[in-house]
Amino acid sequence: MVEVRLDGIRLVREGFTLSIPKLEVRDGELLTLLGPSGCGKTTTLRIIAGLEKAEGRVFFGEEDVTGKEPYERNIGLVFQDYALFPHMTVFDNVAFGLKLRKLPRNEIERRVREVLEVVGLEGMEKRYPEQLSGGQQQRVALARALVIEPLVLLLDEPLSNLDAKIRERLRREIRRIQRETGTTTVYVTHDQEEAMAISDRIAVMNAGKILQLGEPLELYYHPKSEFVAKFLGKANLLELESKNGRACLGGLCFEVGRDGRVKVFFRPESVVVTEGNDAEVLEYEILPGRVRMILEVEGKEITTETPIPELPFSPKKIPKKVGIKVRAYSTLP
Numbered sequence: 001m002v003e004v005r006l007d008g009i010r011l012v013r014e015g016f017t018l019s020i021p022k023l024e025v026r027d028g029e030l031l032t033l034l035g036p037s038g039c040g041k042t043t044t045l046r047i048i049a050g051l052e053k054a055e056g057r058v059f060f061g062e063e064d065v066t067g068k069e070p071y072e073r074n075i076g077l078v079f080q081d082y083a084l085f086p087h088m089t090v091f092d093n094v095a096f097g098l099k100l101r102k103l104p105r106n107e108i109e110r111r112v113r114e115v116l117e118v119v120g121l122e123g124m125e126k127r128y129p130e131q132l133s134g135g136q137q138q139r140v141a142l143a144r145a146l147v148i149e150p151l152v153l154l155l156d157e158p159l160s161n162l163d164a165k166i167r168e169r170l171r172r173e174i175r176r177i178q179r180e181t182g183t184t185t186v187y188v189t190h191d192q193e194e195a196m197a198i199s200d201r202i203a204v205m206n207a208g209k210i211l212q213l214g215e216p217l218e219l220y221y222h223p224k225s226e227f228v229a230k231f232l233g234k235a236n237l238l239e240l241e242s243k244n245g246r247a248c249l250g251g252l253c254f255e256v257g258r259d260g261r262v263k264v265f266f267r268p269e270s271v272v273v274t275e276g277n278d279a280e281v282l283e284y285e286i287l288p289g290r291v292r293m294i295l296e297v298e299g300k301e302i303t304t305e306t307p308i309p310e311l312p313f314s315p316k317k318i319p320k321k322v323g324i325k326v327r328a329y330s331t332l333p
Helices: 041-049 090-100 105-118 134-147 164-181 192-198 216-221 226-231
Strands: 004-013 016-025 030-034 055-060 075-078 152-156 184-189 201-206 209-214 236-243 246-249 252-255 260-266 271-287 290-297 300-307 321-326 330-332
Touching: 004 041, 016 041, 016 209, 030 041, 030 192, 041 075, 041 152, 041 184, 075 134, 090 105, 090 134, 105 134, 105 164, 134 164, 164 192, 184 192, 192 216, 201 216, 201 226, 209 216, 209 226, 226 236, 236 300, 252 321, 271 300, 290 321
Parallel strands: 030 184, 030 201, 075 152, 152 184
Antiparallel strands: 004 016, 004 055, 201 209, 236 246, 236 260, 246 252, 260 330, 271 290, 271 321, 290 300
């Protein structure tokens, strides 16, 4: 197990600038780089791997690995396209890195058997990639990365080519395996739900910078910027005037602790819908287990999401007006 540290990373290329003054991946944690396409998350992963060269330093623990080639860094890499050898069996694909290290045959067999059991592919050693489903191929790629017992595991959009149900199941498996092995892991994705489900911490990136780093619920409920608030899910963002530390919209009031123009942020599920006349119902959707409503209060729209059992009325008879209160909110700069 090892900590990964980036110091003063800067890369300028084709009008794009990646700038990461400091980033630490804690020993044994799974940190996700999350952001839209082109934000620099994969480039950051490649810098950690040694596949991209940039200004600054990369450390694994106390060791400066900046000048080392990828094969010298003892890393495991998993890509979104699996990168399996089609002419090799599952066993030989997984054993490939061990054979390059010239380990004894019995040691190779033991480690391959153990890692295939961990990823749930025992008994499939003799199959070829074309005989496997997409999810099974991704497990082979993960097994190949884990079998060399890497100091650091790097996963670049590993589930993006899979359908939703397989993706959800495999992300649970990746999380389970990472916890069992304790391998320091950097995971790249653009999928907010995936990042929330799998991560110890998330670094939200945009335009080559890390905008916020923290635990999933911290980022979700206490974003430090409008971009993070909107990227991590549906957000209600109200620009209000505050007097005596209090900002109000109709019957909704927020204690913000300062005067002047403020941005009040809260999630749709933080809104409690009651019977009343605080807000006009503009539209609504009945979704699995919940009702999403678009409300209007004094010309401003508010989105709510309420579990069906918590509605004070039948979802078949949504009234024209409802009462609302917000149970959790924060302010943005």
